[in-house]
Amino acid sequence: MDHTDDPQAKAFYAPQGKGGLAAWIFSTDHKRIGLLYLGLILTMFATATVLGLIIKLKLMTPGSTLLTAQQYNAMFTLHGVIMIFLVVIPSVPASFGNIFLPLHIGANDVSFPRLNNFSWWLYVIGAVLAVVSIFTGNGAPDTGWTFYVPFSERTTTNVSVAVIAVFILGFSSILTGLNFITTVHRLRAPGMTWRKLPLFVWSLYATGWIQVLATPILGITALLIFAERVLLLGLFDPGKGGDPLLYQHLFWIYSHPAVYIMILPAMGVISEIIPVFSRKPIFGYNMIAFSSLAIAFAGSLVWAHHMFTSGMSDTAVLVFSFLTFVVAIPSAIKVFNWLSTMYQGSISLDPPLLFSLGFIFMFSIGGLTGLVLGSAGTDIHVHDTYFVVAHFHYVIFGGTGLGMFAAMHYWAPKVFGRMYDHGRAAWSFWLILIGMNVLYFPMFIMGMQGLPRRYYDYLPQYAPMQMVSTWGSWFLAAGLILMFYNLYQGCRFGPQATKNPWGGATLEWTLPSPLPHEAFHHDPEAPEPYDYKGVNPDG
Amino acid sequence: MEPKLVNVVQAVDNTFMLIFGISAVLLLGITAAMIWFVFRYSRKRNPIPATYTGNLLAEVIWIVVPSILVMGMFYSGWHSYRALRDAPEGAMEIKVMARMWSWDFEYENGKHSGTLVVPVGKPVKLALSSTDVLHGFFAPAFRLKIDTVPGMTTYGWFRADKPGEFVVFCSVYCGLSHAKMITAIRAVSQEDFDRFLAEKGTGSKHPGKALLDAKGCLGCHSLDGSAAIGPSLKDVWGREAVLVTADKKEKKLKYDAASLKMIIMGPRQGVVKGFEPMMPAYADQITADELTLMLDFLERGDSAADGPEAGRAVAEAQGCLGCHSTDGSDIAGPTFKGMFRKKGSATDGAVVDRTYVESVLKDPSGRIGKPSIMPATTGLADADLSALLKFLESLGTATTPKGHDMKGHDMTPANAHGEQHK
Structure with missing residues (x-):
């Protein structure tokens, strides 16, 4: 049997030596670990999406239907916890970051491959604990993903296990960030100067610093809740002499930067895709790389804009409102630079670009509505309403989500060596885009009309908008099913993909498709990552 | 300025x-x-x-x-x-206490109410706090939102420029019945407000009467038999009237619990002859407990003020009914129905009686012997306490203590829910 002609046989995922499960779950190969993450992240995404669909189905009509209030409260808590900690935070960096960060800088692996595998195991343990917390103890946590005290101290649901899961997941994230920072510093190929780094690497580098610096605070906060619940220490619960606002500060010192952990890597993906499909150098490389660092830095100083109504001092509101508007500027710069990259380019509207343009549209809506939340006077009215739910889903699902889908369409042929159907991908894109807007836009209106979030039931005046929003969730679900089916079908049975189907200039496109076990046999020469002269799409 | x-x-x-x-x-x-x-x-x-x-x-x-x-x-x-x-100088201050899952407003003269009644055109400063967990006072019509934090007082202010009723939501997630923690700001003329303030609180007058006032019923229905927009409520119980249905048919109507409930809560079968169909729907604004009180007043008048129903008003005003039902269903705490003589939640196995209830009210976690989500009830007047106890007793005593064990009931949402399914 000779498989040498079959490129799939040489792929990194093909069995080599001792095969089987152990060759995957104990693998130190960054590509295999990236795929392991991808598989789990998508499984978790499917789970939490189903929860979201059930929530929307319940909310389609007012009154007590489908779920009890307790089930509903547990369901939106789990939707949030799973989506945030198990899907969105690891999404792009843990999967595509793991696979392509080393390749982008001409390295054969990350700095600490065994630590990388350990991070994945921490993720698995965290995920298992999160699932355990649902089915054991006095029932699934019902606190919302924010675990606000004193409620989270007093409810008898299984909050203690859930915060331990968050603690462990935090470590998975910290170690991945640490690994990426070290890799970028130590393993760049000769000639790969900082200004030759692809912008995807810059965004992961900035993300890595937030992960390393901010996530430990979440870990400590989760432990403090555990200590207060189990050891009955008085830290946050005023009944025990604690301060509930202290908890909110600690929580958001992590959880606001976490939003940038979620969005920066997706921005990195968009910065890769737009120049490739415009065949024009990225506009303002320095400014995009710098704005990633600026967002990472300034984004660490705005956490208390989640607390304008909390009872903290008006001076704090003044300062945090000001800083929030400052951090809006680097995001705006990125959008303008992406548009300018397209200007006078030579644009091919392939699926990855389609999803990227969807990202820009959705992220713009999410970002601009964020200005309403940053402005102190208007935030008071829309804080804790559906307006916030809409804003968040536009940024995170419309932004990070579409960024992740763009990455899947961009790199699938490289990772699996096969091409999916472009027409079907476009159909799924439009279904998803329309579904998202029908689902989330009415939430802006309901929020302006004062509907608070996390409401099991609502006044009849909100019924028409809730109904429309629920219809949107069905479009979205249909689009997602079509997209995943198309990708699965393409990666398993699609036509053989060429080495460089899109005409990218970064190093991964010099490697065979699918990716081989060992990427570089000797140090590659560092290319200009956005110079397309002489680099053409195959075929 | x-x-x-x-x-x-x-x-x-x-x-x-x-x-x-x-x-x-x-x-x-x-x-x-x-x-x-x-x-x-x-x-x-x-x-x-x-x-x-x-x-x-x-x-x-x-x-x-x-x-x-x-x-x-x-x-x-x-x-x-x-x-x-920045609340204007001289704003009227009202204390707001949030609790799972209802609101208590205390006016400058010490009067309490469950809806916030304010005079039109006058700035009102709110001093807010909470007895248990975080809540949020959110009045969309006034763009006003401020969290209520236990152990801390927060402030907000607003001014109603026209009369009317404006919804108040709880904006910070607070557990099982978060979505039901809704009340209203009722802006009335200065004269109506003064009258409202002068009315004594629960206890001496029938609480159902106060409710008829608070819900705005008395704006259209007189209590003294005089003509008004709607039929007078004087001696209404048992009186007969004619109902004109939607298809213009006339139907005899006798005012009793069922027909009054049909008119107040709907679905309405028609309009009383001689009156315009102007009455708004109240199904969303009046709870079953409130309706019971109102009907009790309409049936028996002020004489019933000393009966057990007066205690229901205390339970309502203190927020007890947010967690304890009166119909046998479990919400967050054990139901009041047939609570007496049951074994209580306390770790020492005590049976529910007057002394037990009093001590639980004073210090729930201490008496029960483990952390409870129930807040301590403070400042309850002796008259209100005895009315409350009378009310609890009137809901019946457990005949078979076996199998009706409240022990293990942690008075928390999840647990209540868990037991429901057993």
Whole structure:
């Protein structure tokens, strides 16, 4: 049997030596670990999406239907916890970051491959604990993903296990960030100067610093809740002499930067895709790389804009409102630079670009509505309403989500060596885009009309908008099913993909498709990552 | 600045308009540019791309211009925030206490109520706190929202410029019945407000009467037999009337519990002859417990004030009924129905009696012997306490203590729910 002609046989995922499960779950190969993450992240995404669909189905009509209030409260808590900690935070960096960060800088692996595998195991343990917390103890946590005290101290649901899961997941994230920072510093190929780094690497580098610096605070906060619940220490619960606002500060010192952990890597993906499909150098490389660092830095100083109504001092509101508007500027710069990259380019509207343009549209809506939340006077009215739910889903699902889908369409042929159907991908894109807007836009209106979030039931005046929003969730679900089916079908049975189907200039496109076990046999020469002269799409 | 001239709602709405206006222009510009570029610079129309890598002037412009725009938004937002925060001198102060899952408003003369009644045109300063977990006082009509934090007092203010009823939500997630923690601000004329303040609280008068007033019934229905927009409520119980149905048929009607419930809560079968169909629907605004009280008053008048139903008003005003039902269903705490003589939640196995209830009210966690979500009830007048106990007793005593064990009931949402399914 000779498989040498079959490129799939040489792929990194093909069995080599001792095969089987152990060759995957104990693998130190960054590509295999990236795929392991991808598989789990998508499984978790499917789970939490189903929860979201059930929530929307319940909310389609007012009154007590489908779920009890307790089930509903547990369901939106789990939707949030799973989506945030198990899907969105690891999404792009843990999967595509793991696979392509080393390749982008001409390295054969990350700095600490065994630590990388350990991070994945921490993720698995965290995920298992999160699932355990649902089915054991006095029932699934019902606190919302924010675990606000004193409620989270007093409810008898299984909050203690859930915060331990968050603690462990935090470590998975910290170690991945640490690994990426070290890799970028130590393993760049000769000639790969900082200004030759692809912008995807810059965004992961900035993300890595937030992960390393901010996530430990979440870990400590989760432990403090555990200590207060189990050891009955008085830290946050005023009944025990604690301060509930202290908890909110600690929580958001992590959880606001976490939003940038979620969005920066997706921005990195968009910065890769737009120049490739415009065949024009990225506009303002320095400014995009710098704005990633600026967002990472300034984004660490705005956490208390989640607390304008909390009872903290008006001076704090003044300062945090000001800083929030400052951090809006680097995001705006990125959008303008992406548009300018397209200007006078030579644009091919392939699926990855389609999803990227969807990202820009959705992220713009999410970002601009964020200005309403940053402005102190208007935030008071829309804080804790559906307006916030809409804003968040536009940024995170419309932004990070579409960024992740763009990455899947961009790199699938490289990772699996096969091409999916472009027409079907476009159909799924439009279904998803329309579904998202029908689902989330009415939430802006309901929020302006004062509907608070996390409401099991609502006044009849909100019924028409809730109904429309629920219809949107069905479009979205249909689009997602079509997209995943198309990708699965393409990666398993699609036509053989060429080495460089899109005409990218970064190093991964010099490697065979699918990716081989060992990427570089000797140090590659560092290319200009956005110079397309002489680099053409195959075929 | 003359404080009366500050229109807070207008200030906040101006900021909304400013931000939405600029955002709409930017979004349209970005989207239009994106679509135009995809069309104009498609690979077919523009096979040879430009090769430049940036333009310093352009980048400076789109750093400077957005910076100026967002600073303008910041200033406008801060300006309207100040308007929301700075209560005018001499504003009437009302204390707000939030609890799972209802509101208590205390006026300057010590009167309490469950809906917030305020005089039109007069600034009202709220001093808010909470007995248990975080809640949020949210009155969308006044753009006012402020969290209530246990152990801490927060402030907010508003002024109702026209009479009416305005919804108040709880904005911070607070557990099982968060979505039901809704009340209203009722803005009335100064005379009506003074009358409201002068009315004594629960205890001496029948609580059902206070409710008829609080829900606005007495605006259209007199209690002294005089003609008004709606039929008078004087001696209404047992009286006969004629109901005109939607298809113009006439039907005899006798006022009793069932027919009054049909009229108040709906679905209404018609209109009483001689009156216009003007009465709003109350199904969302009156709870079953409140209806019971109102009907009790209509049936028996003030003489019933000393009966067990007076205690129901105390339970309602203290927020007990948010967690303890009277119909046998478990909410967050054990139901009041047939509670007496059951074994209590206490770790020492005590049976529920007057002493037990009193000690649990004073210090729930201490008496029960483990942490409980139930807040301590303080400042309950002796008369109210005895009315409350009478009410609990009137709901019946457990005949078979076996199998009706409340032990292990932690008085928390999840547990209550868990037991429901056993």
